[in-house]
Amino acid sequence: MSAERVIGAARACPALVRSDVRRLRRRPTRSSDHGLRRVTGPRDLGGVQAQATAPDAPSTSSATAAGTGRKVSRNPKVCVVGGGFGGLYTALRLSTLVWPGNSKPEITLVDQRDRFVFKPLLYELLTEELELDEVAPRFVDVLSRSGVRFQQGKVGEILPRGEEDGEGKVRLEGGAEIDYDYLVVAFGSGTRLDIVEGAEENAMPFCNLEDAIGLKEYLRREAGEGRRPKLAVVGGGVNGVELAASLADRCGDQALVQVITPGEDILESYPKDQRRNAWNALSAGGVEVRLGTKVRKIEKGAEDGGRYRLSVENAECGEEVVEVDKVLWTAGQKPSPIPEGVRESGAPGGSGSSESSFFTRNESGNVVTDENLRMVDSSYVFALGDIAVLAGEKESKYAFTAQVAFQQSDYVAWNVWSTINNQPLLPFQYQHLGDMMSLGQSEATVALPIGGLNLTGLPASLLRKTAYIYRMPTLEYTARLGFNWASKLLMGK
Structure with a gap:
């Protein structure tokens, strides 16, 4: 592989680390490395125009899918399941790459919701700094000029690709089918509500658009009726701190906000300066913080009061009951595995998968990938975001953040491109940007x-x-x- 091609690949995936570039540059140049041409890739997330140098590839009518010996007699089809940061940005990156010959694929994005949610801005929706369409634009509007087709629906069945030129299928509840040659799964993550008795029934998570809208309407209703609700935010991580600060900013003295966390400090994994800044903001907003306090049980209070009872335990004060008007749960996230109820057919997968599953999954149901974010034992399935786990790991070593999904989408899009065009894949290298x-x-x-x-x-x-x-x-x-x-x-x- 020529040095020029490697440097071009690094520019297309800006998070590629230099050690990998040096390793690839040491490879001997092959005769097929000649005939290079300039290919302009998509704009990276920092606003820099990315460029890649890629060889002229044969058109799809005569191309052979990498590692399969399977000839494709038409434009390939890529189905991306999950419209969060990982899925949407992968689809958009694929649509803006320059495809040699006639190899540009038909790209379909599938999600059960009709809106893409920019989750870090849910707090701005809660404080009414931004409007709904700014925080959660409709997929059809986002994709209107991209060439990516959007299909709304809940996945009911996923079928593997057939032998030779057979296509795989994603079947949605309701009967719609999407054919694919390459599959990208990005189901994302959700809030953990199964670690405390009564949390699933009585606590309100703050994770998605419906949660933010529901909380916003609740606060508006309480203010309209002249009530001063007492709000308990369970969890002292970044989500809990951001939510508590946003509530204090929006409500002022019209609500009582407290943070309950079992930790000895808020934001325990964050730098000291950030913890100090967060403490100052919470103190200025009148937020009460209860450290070292574990929630043991959440119950519905008296029917006439409509309140909730939290059984908590503190090393200094022992056990007590705290009554609040609303319990907001931010204590932990869990990756969303292949959704329950999704049927799979085909060759057996890896450890922890059923005999009818073609996904290679771990015991938690997450997709196991190699360093290129391609599913182990597959040449055409890729996974990214919170659902992806590197082979040999019990759980993802990356935080469930938009930053990780942004960077992985660059690599998955590039590696799908490389697979279709018979080029080497790039191993994912995460760079923490703060x-x-x-x-x-x-x-x-x-x-x-x-x-x-x-x-x-x-x-x-x-x-x-x-x-x-x-x-x-x-x-x-x-x-x-x-x-x-x-x-x-x-x-x-």
Whole structure:
């Protein structure tokens, strides 16, 4: 593989580390490395135009799928299941890559919801700083100029690819079918509500669009009736701290907010400066923080009061019961495995999978991949985001964050391109770009991987907003969100 091609590949996947580039450059040049041409790849998430150098490849009518000996007599079809950060951005990256000859695939994105949710901005929806369409645009609008087809529906059955030129199928509940040659699974993650008795029935998670809208309506109703609700946020991680700060910012003295966490500090895995900034914001907003406190049980209170009873335990105070009006649960996330009820047919998968499953999964039901994010024992299935687990690992070594999914989408799109065009795949290399969290409309804390640099207050808020503006899925939404925030800043809102 020529040095020029390797450098081009690194530019197309900007998170590729230099050690891998050097390793690839040491490979001997093959006779097939001649006839290079410039290929312009998609804009990376930081707003930099990426370029890749790739060889002229045969058109799909005469191409052979990598590692399968399977000839494809038409344009390949790629089905991406899951429209979160990993799935949507993979589909968009695939659509903007330059495809040699006639190899550009038909790309279909499947999700059971009709909107893409930019989850880090749910707090801005709660505080009414942003509108619904800015935080959660419709898939059909996001994909309208991309060439990617959107299919709304819940997956009911996934069939593997047949021998030789047979296609795989994704069947949706209701009867719709999507044919595919290459499958990308990105089911995402959800909130863990199974670790405390009564949490599933009585606690409200804050994880998706429905949660944010439900909480927003509840607060509006309580304010309209002149009540001052007592809100318990369970969990002292980043989600709990952001939610508590947003509630304090929105409600002021119209609500009592407390954070309950079993840890000895909030944000225990975060830098000291960020913890201090978060403490200052919570204190300024009047948020009570109860450290070292474990929730043992959640029950519905008296029917006439409509309150909830939390049985908690603290090393200093022992056991007690806390009564609140709403329990907001942020204590932990869990990856969403292949959804229950999804039937699979084909060759047996790996450890922990049933005989009828062609997915290679671990005991938790997550898809096991190699370093290229391609499913083990498969040449055409890729997985990314919270559902993907590297072979040999019991669980993902990466945090369940948008930052990980953003970077993995670059690699999956590039590796699907490489597989179709018979080129080497790139191993995923994660680069941590820092931590950002919202602490209110004009407050945030940002830790950058540059000499331990930490920002707080308005500068951190502006940097966080700028980063998310650039990370919006299309230039149209980047411009729209940037204009909105700039207008509000100029008007002093």
